[in-house]
Amino acid sequence: MVVTKSKAEYTPDDANFTPGKNSHLSTLDPGFASLKPTIDPLIESVWEPSLSLEDFRKLWLNDQPPPPGCPVEGEDVVSETSMIPMRDGHEIEIKIYRKKGDERTKALMMRYHGGGWVVGGHCTEKAEDLLIAGRTNTTVVSVDYRMAPEWRFPYAANDCFDALQWCQKNASTLNVDPAKTLLNGGSAGGGLSLVTALAARDAGLPLLACVATFPVTVHPKYAPRDKYELKSFVENKNASVVNDVRLEWFTDMYMPEPCDDWRFSPLLAESLKSLPPTHIVVAGYDCLRDEGLAFAQRLKDEGNEVDLNVYGGLPHCFYMIGDHPKVRKYFDDMVAFVQKYTG
Numbered sequence: 001m002v003v004t005k006s007k008a009e010y011t012p013d014d015a016n017f018t019p020g021k022n023s024h025l026s027t028l029d030p031g032f033a034s035l036k037p038t039i040d041p042l043i044e045s046v047w048e049p050s051l052s053l054e055d056f057r058k059l060w061l062n063d064q065p066p067p068p069g070c071p072v073e074g075e076d077v078v079s080e081t082s083m084i085p086m087r088d089g090h091e092i093e094i095k096i097y098r099k100k101g102d103e104r105t106k107a108l109m110m111r112y113h114g115g116g117w118v119v120g121g122h123c124t125e126k127a128e129d130l131l132i133a134g135r136t137n138t139t140v141v142s143v144d145y146r147m148a149p150e151w152r153f154p155y156a157a158n159d160c161f162d163a164l165q166w167c168q169k170n171a172s173t174l175n176v177d178p179a180k181t182l183l184n185g186g187s188a189g190g191g192l193s194l195v196t197a198l199a200a201r202d203a204g205l206p207l208l209a210c211v212a213t214f215p216v217t218v219h220p221k222y223a224p225r226d227k228y229e230l231k232s233f234v235e236n237k238n239a240s241v242v243n244d245v246r247l248e249w250f251t252d253m254y255m256p257e258p259c260d261d262w263r264f265s266p267l268l269a270e271s272l273k274s275l276p277p278t279h280i281v282v283a284g285y286d287c288l289r290d291e292g293l294a295f296a297q298r299l300k301d302e303g304n305e306v307d308l309n310v311y312g313g314l315p316h317c318f319y320m321i322g323d324h325p326k327v328r329k330y331f332d333d334m335v336a337f338v339q340k341y342t343g
Contacts, residue, residue, distance in 0.1 A: 002056045003049045008244040010220035011233045020229045025284030029313030060119035066127040067331045071134025086162045095122040097133035097140040107180035107342035111142040112160050114187030116250025118148050137343045139176050148254040157263040160192045161199045183210045190215030194266040209341045213281035217267040217295040222260040228294035233287045240315040267295050277305040279337040284312035
């Protein structure tokens with residue numbers, strides 16, 4: 001059963017709530033505003049309480065809408081799947097994307113898909129993976145990490161790090177340069193990308209750059225509201241795509257017993273020093289907006305290079321709205337960031 005709470009549990013219900021410095025970012029983009037009456041009922045239908053988890057997951061197994069001119073799988077980019085071992089002996093699937101006919105040794109990009117640690121797969125950011133494999137000197141490895149509720153925290157985080165280690169150790173088989181490794185993730189996967197970057201730093205693994213789009217950076221129960229403006233969870237509680245109770249449903253599936261572990265909440269890590277250059281995407285009309293901005297600010301404060309991209313008035317994972325100028329910019333800027341480090 002897919003049943004959300006009637007009311008968010010982890011965010012203070014402040015009757016005296018006042019807008020903050022980021023509140024203007026919630027003002028709807030005119031292009032999206034015209035689509036919102038169509039999009040909201042479609043998303044609402046996915047959250048049918050009578051659905052089984054299996055059927056709910058099936059509804060999220062759709063390819064990311066590709067932008068015009070996106071490389072095509074099988075024509076411009078070739079792909080293959082393989083099973084690789086995790087630390088506990090369990091095997092997970094990876095999907096490898098390579099530019100067709102290009103045998104050069106390439107950079108390695110690890111893809112950690114979005115889906116609230118519960119849904120999604122290789123398809124979730126497929127267009128991004130095709131663009132990066134097709135237009136940069138990069139091989140993309142998409143990781144089908146274990147998902148909740150069958151595999152709860154910290155399995156997803158562990159699998160993402162283990163997959164990184166396996167790919168770097170098997171670089172010759174993949175025909176990649178392990179010294180040129182990038183991480184990329186969206187939503188829950190964006191948080192996993194940041195968590196894996198921290199784990200890689202601590203383990204001394206080489207990382208060239210990191211991409212985190214619409215990232216989860218802190219459990220809402222432990223949000224450091226005394227240090228950062230974190231009002232978007234309340235301000236955008238009724239936002240399109242992911243509202244406050246849907247976000248808590250995903251969170252509780254993955255971490256049913258909340259704790260302040262940095263492997264869920266990288267914003268709470270003791271130090272963010274010595275992390276690679278990071279491309280962060282934040283949507284203005286998103287519950288996760290302010291924690292993404294807070295993480296970007298903390299990265300800067302601790303001496304890291306940050307490429308922050310803020311899209312006012314658009315919802316979580318807004319690439320799903322199709323051919324929109326800001327969607328095209330989203331894809332173009334990501335490819336440009338990767339090209340900067342991989343050629």
